[in-house]
Amino acid sequence: MSDDHSNEWYYNTKTGKVEPYQGAKSGDRLGPYSTPEEAARALEKAQERNEAWDNDPKWNDD
Template sequence: MIAVTAAIIVHCVGRLRARRPPKPEPESQETNVTEGPWYYCLKHHAVEPYDGCKSEDRLGPYETYAEASDALEKVRERNEAWDAQEEDVDEAGDKDADWNPFS
């Protein structure tokens, strides 16, 4: 009984696969690099179009594919600039440097 059932399932699945239309060829990322918006996925470390991962896992939007591919470098540069700015404020003795909203 199990062998007959397995044979029927294999036969039916084979027929279903035979009726499926062929999958379209995936578009090359290079063909649509100008159409945006583009996002950099932090989960997959890849550039994705709008229909990609969740917003919480992405940086963007960026207008071009190239901008999105440089997202981590841009984040690194901004963090370094902000860190340098904080050091300048601390060294200048700014009165707001020790400001705490909870005190």
């Protein structure tokens, strides 16, 4: 595993801001993402995945 984190971007769930690897503690962040633009969509992406899982008949335990 490389120690180069220069291309890692995170979405900070407390501040609502995108930040590089050298940011807040990991418990407050989503990522890593390859670009700041991808990190900015972190909450949208999580919602899309949640909806997909909620509607996946293989995982429906109702």
